[in-house]
Amino acid sequence: xxxxxxxxxxxxxxxxxxxxxxxxxxxxxxxxxxxxxxxxxxxxxxxxxxxxxxxxxxxxxxxxxxxxxxxxxxxxxxxxxxxxxxxxxxxxxxxxxxxxxxxxxxxxxxxxxxxxxxxxxxxxxxxxxxxxxxxxxxxxxxxxxxxxxxxxxxxxxxxxxxxxxxxxxxxxxxxxxxxxxxxxxxxxxxxxxxxxxxxxxxxxxxxxxxxxxxxxxxxxxxxxxxxxxxxxxxxxxxxxxxxxxxxxxxxxxxxxxxxxxxxxxxxxxxxxxxxxxxxxxxxxxxxxxxxxxxxxxxxxxxxxxxxxxxxxxxxxxxxxxxxxxxxxxxxxxxxxxxxxxxxxxxx
Numbered sequence: 001x002x003x004x005x006x007x008x009x010x011x012x013x014x015x016x017x018x019x020x021x022x023x024x025x026x027x028x029x030x031x032x033x034x035x036x037x038x039x040x041x042x043x044x045x046x047x048x049x050x051x052x053x054x055x056x057x058x059x060x061x062x063x064x065x066x067x068x069x070x071x072x073x074x075x076x077x078x079x080x081x082x083x084x085x086x087x088x089x090x091x092x093x094x095x096x097x098x099x100x101x102x103x104x105x106x107x108x109x110x111x112x113x114x115x116x117x118x119x120x121x122x123x124x125x126x127x128x129x130x131x132x133x134x135x136x137x138x139x140x141x142x143x144x145x146x147x148x149x150x151x152x153x154x155x156x157x158x159x160x161x162x163x164x165x166x167x168x169x170x171x172x173x174x175x176x177x178x179x180x181x182x183x184x185x186x187x188x189x190x191x192x193x194x195x196x197x198x199x200x201x202x203x204x205x206x207x208x209x210x211x212x213x214x215x216x217x218x219x220x221x222x223x224x225x226x227x228x229x230x231x232x233x234x235x236x237x238x239x240x241x242x243x244x245x246x247x248x249x250x251x252x253x254x255x256x257x258x259x260x261x262x263x264x265x266x267x268x269x270x271x272x273x274x275x276x277x278x279x280x281x282x283x284x285x286x287x288x289x290x291x292x293x294x295x296x297x298x299x300x301x302x303x304x305x306x307x308x309x310x311x312x313x314x315x316x317x318x319x320x321x322x323x324x325x326x327x328x329x330x331x332x333x334x335x336x337x338x339x340x341x342x343x344x345x346x347x
Contacts (some may be wrong), residue, residue: 028264029231030158030317032134033171033194037090037108038062039342040077043309043328045286047256047272050177050189050240052343055092056108056298058140060238061175061191062152065142068102069346076326076342081302085113099312104140104154109133130163147184150177164205171196171233185244198230239259250278256286265300266290272307282311284328296333306331309340322346
């Protein structure tokens, strides 16, 4: 198993070293796969791929799903780019199936509000409205192979639709985590994300009427289907490191470092820290950097770097159930940031 892990790490590292291409920024589709829908992860600026546990790990490193103790349920709402009216709702369930295996199911839905329908003859609308919807449904499985090695895989159904045009596809994630240290306080992780076949839009909205001449001054009208171009998924490789500073049984500081190699945009570095006191109150902060992120003229992302948030959780029964409230905020320019609010239940 160690040899297999080393081979996979070497292969993914090579892919990551050759994948980055900022000249292709904006040419991939299904960009919602790049949006972190979970509040705890968002507060760390996506830096926690080596330390994230539970159902939220299905976004950054699915290997962390193996740390679900029994059952975990998470709900999260994102007010995305406040001022645009975009909302993202996510629901995730993780369930331990055996001593070593955990199954996870996650659903993310992204809505853009009501948009007026317009036509060539009615450019001002007045004939109704439509609501674009992006939906991702993921099925994940993670397994602990030893006290040090954890791995997982996710298959995700992708759907983008308006009322008469849609695109559907599949993507796959794979991840590994290696845990070491005297108190298991050193963690390494690597993931390959958003790998899958190209997608293409289809539907009645791509059809058009064409008038052609049949000779002798007569014409006929034909309905023609237009074929949209295929688009690639925004594949990436993440490599991360986490270290726990354990001050006492009630106090711990976790630091995170992550490198992301993107196939269709600039590479990124993310840093984050999480302080937990008595496993009841957790404070988080992070920063995600990419080239020209502080430049209003040359940056290629709306996120300007900083993020922060917290978790408050309390026991909810004698059987060890934990109920928690999560909040995360990411700074953007323009718009008024991203607010993420979540609730998690550990049974």
